[in-house]
Amino acid sequence: MEKNVLKNILIFEFYENIRNRWIFLYFFIFxxxxxxxxxxxxxxxxxxxxxxxxxxxxxxxLFTLIFGSIRFVDSLPFSEVILSRTxxxxxxxxxxxxxxxxxxxxxxxxxxxxxxxxxVDLGNSHINFQLLVFGVFLNAIFLxxxxxIAISFQKxxxxxxxxxxxxxxxxxxxDLIVLFxxxxxxxxxxxxxxxxxxxFNPIDLVRVILLLQMDIAALMGFTxxxxxxxxxxxFGISLAILLLIIWILIPFYLGYKKFSRxxx
Numbered sequence: 001m002e003k004n005v006l007k008n009i010l011i012f013e014f015y016e017n018i019r020n021r022w023i024f025l026y027f028f029i030f031x032x033x034x035x036x037x038x039x040x041x042x043x044x045x046x047x048x049x050x051x052x053x054x055x056x057x058x059x060x061x062l063f064t065l066i067f068g069s070i071r072f073v074d075s076l077p078f079s080e081v082i083l084s085r086t087x088x089x090x091x092x093x094x095x096x097x098x099x100x101x102x103x104x105x106x107x108x109x110x111x112x113x114x115x116x117x118x119x120v121d122l123g124n125s126h127i128n129f130q131l132l133v134f135g136v137f138l139n140a141i142f143l144x145x146x147x148x149i150a151i152s153f154q155k156x157x158x159x160x161x162x163x164x165x166x167x168x169x170x171x172x173x174x175d176l177i178v179l180f181x182x183x184x185x186x187x188x189x190x191x192x193x194x195x196x197x198x199x200f201n202p203i204d205l206v207r208v209i210l211l212l213q214m215d216i217a218a219l220m221g222f223t224x225x226x227x228x229x230x231x232x233x234x235f236g237i238s239l240a241i242l243l244l245i246i247w248i249l250i251p252f253y254l255g256y257k258k259f260s261r262x263x264x
Contacts, residue, residue, distance in 0.1 A: 006095045009082065013075075013099025022067055023107045029059060030111025038119045046214050049127045052112065053210050056131065057203050060138040061170055064104060065163040068146030071100065073159055089260045097147060097252065104139050108132075127213055134206045134244075141202045141247045148255035151262060174201045202247045205240045212237060 017023055037051040075096065082092050109132060116128045146163065153159050178197045182190060198204050 005082075005088070006091045009092060009095025010099040010102070013096050014102050016075075017071065017100050017103035018106060020071075020103075022063075023103055026059075026063055026067075026104065027107040027111040030055070030108060031115065033059075034112050034115040035119070038115055046127070049131060049210075049214055052116075052131055053207070056112070056135045056138065057207060058171065060108065060135060061142045061203060062167045064139055064142035065146045065149070065167050066160065067104070068100060068143045069150040069159045069163050070156060072096070072147050072150035073154055073156055076154070090256060093147075093256050093259050097143065101140055101143050104143065105136050108135055108139060127210070130210060130213060134209060137244045137248070138202065138206060141244065141251070144248055144251035144255060148251050148258065151255055151258040170201055170203050174204070199243050202244060205243055205247075209237050209240045 033055050034052060037055065038048055040051075079092060079096070083089065112135065113132055116131070145166065149162050149166070150159055153162060174197075178194060181197075182194060198208060
């Protein structure tokens with residue numbers, strides 16, 4: 001019975017969101033920028049991949065945090081109706097999460113994947129495939145975080161402000177803090193601490209994985225360079241993938257625990 005309820009919620013959420021104009025905008029932004037980078041990159045596949053990586057790291061966290069949190073708040077009346085038919089809040093929460101994640105990933109994969117498939121040299125296909133895979137990881141991570149934000153505040157103005165602040169922290173402020181500590185404590189052996197800092201930012205983790213694969217040291221951020229120097233490629237990539245999975249599970253679990261105790 002619960003499996004059927006989960007399936008129905010997932011399908012309903014998917015169709016509700018896939019028709020949303022913001023998913024179309026998400027798709028067209030990735031499509032336009034991907035085509036722009038591919039056209040300007042010429043016959044340099046790694047340059048194209050590095051540009052697309054920058055696009056993914058900027059757009060996915062920003063869009064998913066805002067869209068996911070706002071949509072969750074908007075769907076609370078629907079949640080009340082569903083809970084009148086089933087007492088299993090986990091089924092509702094998981095169904096909503098998977099349905100929205102699927103719709104977001106469709107927009108991302110079509111917007112980025114089609115240009116890569118049609119116009120980019122297949123000799124660099126393993127990097128392009130990883131771009132798509134880790135883009136899906138980022139969508140899953142920041143959607144889980146967005147649900148936690150929505151449940152914590154439930155008012156759109158607070159939800160939006162918190163989403164923007166978190167995006168600013170993960171995308172820019174985090175590396176500035178790491179850089180400040182590294183400069184301030186430059187006379188001490190802090191390499192291990194810097195590597196530890198990397199684990200607390202999924203954006204940096206994805207950057208590390210893909211830039212290590214592309215082997216473009218000149219384009220690597222400060223923390224990524226430390227990661228390459230002190231952790232072997234294969235071990236570092238495997239560890240980062242494990243940490244990305246943890247980054248999905250912990251926010252999802254914390255969000256669900258709040259949701260399970262919430263008086264709707």
